[in-house]
Amino acid sequence: xxxxxIVTHPITAEKKLTDQLExxxxxxxxxxxxxxxxxxxENKFANEVQVFSIPFSREISIFRDLFSLxxxxxxxRRLSPDIVNASTPKSGLIGxxxxxxxxxxxxxxxxxxxxxxxxxGLKRWIVKSMERLSSLCATRVVAVSSSLQSALIEDGxxxxxxxxxxGSGSSNxxxxxxxxPGNKKLEIRSRIRDQLSIPNExxxxxxxxxxxxxxxxxxxxxxFDEVLATVPNAWLVLVGEYESGDPVxxxxxxxxxxxxxxxxxxxxxxxxxxxxxxxxxxxxFREGFPVAPLEAAAAGLPTVGFACxxxxxxxxxxxxxxxxxxxxxxxxxxxxxxxxRDKALRDRHxxxxxxxxxxxxxxxxxxxxxxxxxxxxxxxxx
Numbered sequence: 001x002x003x004x005x006i007v008t009h010p011i012t013a014e015k016k017l018t019d020q021l022e023x024x025x026x027x028x029x030x031x032x033x034x035x036x037x038x039x040x041x042e043n044k045f046a047n048e049v050q051v052f053s054i055p056f057s058r059e060i061s062i063f064r065d066l067f068s069l070x071x072x073x074x075x076x077r078r079l080s081p082d083i084v085n086a087s088t089p090k091s092g093l094i095g096x097x098x099x100x101x102x103x104x105x106x107x108x109x110x111x112x113x114x115x116x117x118x119x120x121g122l123k124r125w126i127v128k129s130m131e132r133l134s135s136l137c138a139t140r141v142v143a144v145s146s147s148l149q150s151a152l153i154e155d156g157x158x159x160x161x162x163x164x165x166x167g168s169g170s171s172n173x174x175x176x177x178x179x180x181p182g183n184k185k186l187e188i189r190s191r192i193r194d195q196l197s198i199p200n201e202x203x204x205x206x207x208x209x210x211x212x213x214x215x216x217x218x219x220x221x222x223x224f225d226e227v228l229a230t231v232p233n234a235w236l237v238l239v240g241e242y243e244s245g246d247p248v249x250x251x252x253x254x255x256x257x258x259x260x261x262x263x264x265x266x267x268x269x270x271x272x273x274x275x276x277x278x279x280x281x282x283x284x285f286r287e288g289f290p291v292a293p294l295e296a297a298a299a300g301l302p303t304v305g306f307a308c309x310x311x312x313x314x315x316x317x318x319x320x321x322x323x324x325x326x327x328x329x330x331x332x333x334x335x336x337x338x339x340x341r342d343k344a345l346r347d348r349h350x351x352x353x354x355x356x357x358x359x360x361x362x363x364x365x366x367x368x369x370x371x372x373x374x375x376x377x378x379x380x381x382x
Contacts, residue, residue: 001378004081005033006072006095008056008088013037014044016172016291022046023367029374032079034072035091050079056091058245060126065094072098083374086134087112087171093130096137106377109138110171111163113288113310114151118214118246131157138162140377144289145169145313166369169289169313173366176357179298181275192276196263198235203340206277206301208239208270208292209284212246216283216306219329221255221262223283226333228261231340236281239265239273274299278346279339280321282311283332290314293321294361297353302346304335320353 003024007013013035025031025048032050045051054071057064068090076084076098086095087110099107116127135141135158142164143149149165152158181188193200205224211217217238224236238256242248256262265273270292274280280296280303287310293303294314303321305311306328315321322338324331339346 001028001083001374002030002079002081003032003083003085003374004076004079005031006084006086006091007033007035008058008091010035010037012088018045019175019363020172020367020370021049023364024371025049027371029371032081034075056094058090060123065090069094069097073101076102076104082106082378083108085110089115089127089130089134093134096134100137105139105381106374107137107139108142108373108377109134109140110142110144111135111148111152111288112144112171113148113286114155114157115286116155117151117286117309128155128157135162139381140164140373142166142171142373143169144171145287145310147309147312148288151309166373167365168360170291170294170361170366171289172291173361173363174291174294174298174357175363176294176298176354176361179271179274179295180354181271181299185275185300188272188275192272196235196237196265196276198237198263198276199233202233202235203231203279204235204237204277205279205281205304205336206237206239206273206296207281207283208273208295209282211238211240211242211248213248214246214285216285217248218252219306219327219332220281220283221252221259223281223329223333223336224259224262226330227336227340230333230337234261234336234340236262237265237273237277238262239270240267270295271299274301277301279304279336281305281332281336282315284308284311285326287311287314293353294357297350297357300350300354302339302349302353304332304339306332316352316356320349320356322349 021031034052036055037053083106084099084104085108086092116124227234280301282305289310303315306326307323317323322335
């Protein structure tokens with residue numbers, strides 16, 4: 001079985017696919033991956049994995065996109081894979097077109113989210129049309145969550161007969177042991193809080209991810225103002241970096257900079273910051289299947305979030321976390337305060353969240369589901 005993965009950004013490949021590709025290779029599959037790698041990034045993968053570099057622009061750029069499509073068509077023709085697994089909007093479109101042109105038997109489009117959900121006007125129509133074309137060229141569409149599958153069908157992008165969800169969802173699962181602090185929890189908590197000058201007894205909420213509008217940074221800052229009005233010794237830790245695409249407004253950046261109770265940490269491995277906190281907050285406006293709540297659960301935290309596509313699958317409202325209507329900062333703040341004040345509830349939801357991660361989202365479970373799909377689809381066409 002020859003398998004080619006195509007993703008837009010090297011960071012996606014490194015963070016979400018490195019272990020998956022190695023596992024596929026160990027299972028006897030001939031694995032290749034293409035993305036916009038630089039020279040120093042190509043050695044991140046096991047020697048058995050073939051790595052190819054083709055630049056994919058995240059934003060729409062006609063000439064660069066046509067150049068990437070041409071190179072991808074030639075690469076697919078040269079490699080002649082049995083299966084192409086393409087994901088993320090730009091490489092998903094280019095990968096599916098290239099695979100269709102070359103008549104690759106199994107063309108798997110992994111849908112990680114619907115970007116058009118937070119777009120408007122012409123750009124929304126263009127991105128939505130791209131998703132339709134990607135799905136049309138695919139032999140199978142894998143949605144990473146049930147709510148994403150429903151949204152895909154409701155928006156008329158894909159027929160129900162072509163789209164499926166593997167297991168409980170997720171595209172890569174989680175190596176939950178990496179986020180479990182074990183008997184070092186108190187040591188890590190104390191060390192990180194010392195670094196951030198946060199007293200050990202003060203309640204802390206944490207966010208990990210991209211600092212963009214669609215991740216809800218604006219709403220999170222507003223909600224935290226309300227949290228402070230009720231719990232003045234509360235803190236907010238933001239782990240990540242600002243991005244130029246869908247940027248956070250200057251006013252919100254200034255509020256973050258001027259608020260001494262908000263600590264900003266450049267993006268780094270999140271485990272220790274999760275362990276140092278009491279509640280994880282994910283006020284995102286759209287997701288496919290967010291991995292951050294799973295990481296938080298493995299580290300011992302419940303999650304408060306907006307009830308958007310994807311988040312409703314990763315967070316079970318009233319069981320592993322609390323969900324509020326999208327954009328409702330008052331309820332978001334209220335749920336954070338509730339967890340701060342009710343440790344028994346917080347611990348109960350955190351324990352349930354951790355158990356669910358272990359039972360449903362271990363990496364091997366997700367990877368074996370993918371291999372099962374590859375085998376079934378390939379057998380159906382040979």
